[in-house]
Amino acid sequence: MTLDLTRHEPGGEEPASEAHPAFYFDLASPEAYLSAERILQLMPVATEWIPVLARELPGDAPPPDREAIEHVAAARGMQGLRWPEPLPFDSELGMLAATYAKQIGRTVAFTLAAFRQAYAAGRPMSQPDNVVIAGSACEMHPSALLKGCALRGTRSTLDAATALATARGVRGVPAVWVPAAGSDAHGTVFHGDARLERAAALLGAAA
Helix, strand or coil: CCCCECCCCCCCCCCCCCCCCEEEECCCCHHHHHHHCCHHHHCCCCCEEEECCHHHCCCCCCCCCHHHHHHHHHHCCCCCCCCCCCCCCCCHHHHHHHHHHHHCCCHHHHHHHHHHHHHCCCCCCCCHHHHHHHHHCCCCCHHHHHHHHHCHHHHHHHHHHHHHHHHCCCCCCCEEEECCCCCCCCCEEEECHHHHHHHHHHHHHHC
């Protein structure tokens, strides 16, 4: 399986090892959208993007604070937000699509396209047509994408990723997991967009 990582120079993806930090996300989270739009530039080392089902994580996710998210997006010069309805939407199909994209090395491209469709165009990733539009933006064939979402292996990979996130201490998204130096340690989890800088600082100090 090909693993997508953030890169700091032009190019595609490269194989990852378990030593890489991880960015956990769910398309149903507008806060994860804020993080996805800046994590490529913020992280000082390669960071794996891992789709998970946030509803299966052990934390209690509060309703999105639309006003606060709009304020942050505007302050960062992002495209104006258009909220999908319902919010949060059922992201299962979208996360299966992101998992399939990960398997073919297009996690980052698909995820950014899907987030932008959801929160800049107001198209929830619960609807097949919207998922296909996001896939088309990164040259994923519509039929292949939908078939990939339906594969048993795609489902099991998403479930396994969510279970591993839970084991690593991830309670919700967005989150960055930073591996510990000791092989028997679980690493450190930074939850929320506001803590990305702390994760980046820790990774920079260790690099």
